[in-house]
Amino acid sequence: MSFETISVIGLGYIGLPTAAVFATRRKNVIGVDINQHAVDTINRGEIHIIEPQLDIIVCAAVTAGYLRATTQPEAADAFLIAVPTPFKADHEPDLGYIEAASKSIAPFLKQGDLVVLESTSPVGATEQMAEWLADARPDLSFPMTHGEESDIRIAHCPERVMPGHVLRELVENDRIIGGLTAKCSAAAVQLYQTFVEGECIITDVRTAEMCKLAENSFRDVNIAYANELSVICDKLKINVWELIRLANLHPRVNILHPGPGVGGHCIAVDPWFIVSQAPEEARLIKVARQVNDGKPEWVVNKVNAAVAEICQLTGREPKTIKIACFGLAFKAGVDDLRESPAMAITLSLGQQYPGQVLAVEPHIDLVPTELQEINVPLVGFAEAKCADVLLVLVDHSEFKDQKITLGLSQRLLDTRGMMHALSLHNCG
Template sequence: MSFDTVSVIGLGYIGLPTAAAFAAALKRVIGIDVTASIVDTINRGEIHIIEPELDTAVRAAVSGGFLRASLRPEAADAFLIAVPTPFKNDHEPDLSYIEAAAKSLAPVLRKGDLVVLESTSPVGATEQLAAWLAAARPDLSFPQDAGEQADVNIAYCPERVLPGHVMRELIENDRVIGGMTARCSQRACELYKSFVRGECIVTNARTAEMCKLTENAFRDVNIAFANELSIICDKLGINVWDLVGLANRHPRVNILQPGPGVGGHCIAVDPWFIVDSAPDEARLIRTAREVNNGKPGWVINKIDEAIAQAKADGKQHEDLTIAVFGLAFKPDIDDLRESPALDIAVKLAGRHPGRVLAVEPHISVLPAKLDSSKLILVDLPTASAQADIAVLLVDHKPFKDHSLPSHMKIIDTKGIWT
């Protein structure tokens, strides 16, 4: 059975590029999102997020009649779920968005349809998705009961793309596909091969789920090593950037670069899913999360030391202007999700009696929830001219090409002004 119509539920940083990729492969794509402004924006051929080449792809898809957005699911041959999976309480996975997506698409499911979960999820989430669908549609059969004879096929295929390079990596990267049965995997591979040039590698759903979590936990552990090393070097009076450069000359050493913490919707969240599933066994993974989560507090302490030094030099606390450079969770993007830089800026503004300036060249206004935080969004020249203390949190390209006045106290968490 061919996949002429594809529905993508969730039109965010992954869902919208994926919808555009299917549309470029001449599939009829129906994008679903619960936010009316997002639906309207896409139907005008415009985008609501910043991602290179995405605007061109969406405009072409909409104008060509291959992509349209809607608030409610409609009948399709394949459904991809790309909704958020945050955590709640004490880092417990929150599957409520997946549950809502399942219940919304269930009424339009037909025999022969394929449902693929793309959201990064804890092990067992695909089986839970199948259970929610089966409960909503007892007239259809699903893999957990009917196996290969199921009316509806279900698989898991996580995204593994880098913000800033999503449109290229969606096409070029290998995909891990875990079906609930061999038939589910086969059909999911057929779907993705319509635009993926990388290899589609088949496994089972649980292994595919764990693979995505493992990839991000691996990164988190290695970043934690670099962040812990930076704290040790600071205590011992060693330049960590020089040290890492020297150590990485060893042919089998590749230490990552330290920073103010770890952010984003993946690395800062996904390892907790492993910890939640195996709390007694995931000792190293938990410790890495704690190290990285603790780094913003260490940065705040360094700012406090700079403030104390300025006061010792005769400056009044309330007269000090502090500028933070960068709010995104990584360089050269506009994504503020789980950003340690944003966390540091908000906490600093909440406790500092003087002005706190923020420079983030990829946004034009601060998020509404920050309106009362006392952060003032300014451009790079203004911050450079007015700040007494500069805190470099994200190594955006404009910052690398900029120099600060020599009298300014600099706290550089990325090693570009050190």
């Protein structure tokens, strides 16, 4: 089977790097996205997201003619669907993007094509995708009804990469591949071996779907323990960073560092897919999600306490207090605001203290619309460090090298444990 033309549906944080890596192997890659700005940007050889080295690879691929972007699907030999899979207000999975992507490529399918769902999905989503495709193309046969003899191959291959390291991990990491049949899996392995240097490990499709959910739920539960521990230590007046340092000296203990919550489109979302399908059984996973989802509110309450303390000390009114939020992204070193607890905290404070909140985010140039609407500006570090309450939300490297001298009426709330790195000193 030859995959000379590959279509990637969804040119975001996973789709664009994947498309670019295929293009570096001299495959003809058609990237599809409904965002006209993203399409135009890519076709200029530029990128609309931040990921180290991605701009160089995209520019080279577009210049060489191996990568181009469009808003409408075209014929290809393999289709990779890498669109968002958010959840609804009740934490139920929203497969609307997958459904739309499936129906958009259906008219272009031909015998022998491979369709791979890369989007992190609840168990059963790949089978549902296959049903949508089959309904749209009754002239073709699919694995659910024709098994190994089907015209179209269907598989699931979840991404397993970390923002900031995507290009390296796409190539080096093992891939879990679950096809609806053995031939489906074999076709997907052949496709990914175009660039994957890690092992392509075959399993069934439902296990492949669950594997990604299990990985991120494992991380979420461990982060929840650290976040809960930080709340307990605050109540008992214990330095949680020192406690964790000491506890981790034990050879079988490795407590993670706490933070203001959990963000990103994976860890903050994927556990809910498990909970939605097994609500009675996924008790620990659900509680961990609730702990992490509750941390931003706890941080906001700590800011309120700091404001009250400053007002009591100085005799000022709360409406005169300036609050600086350091970081909006969901993690260090990226521009990704999806499900970001830092963003949620900044929004909440901006609504509670109108005109009094400043934001520092070195990885974005424009103020997000939500912050514009409540008059929260982006400022530089020099201006922000003069605020009354300094709230560290993201451990960006740009913050670690800065030095701050705190005044007597200033308060630092450090949710990332950067106090030593920031070289903070109390005046007087």
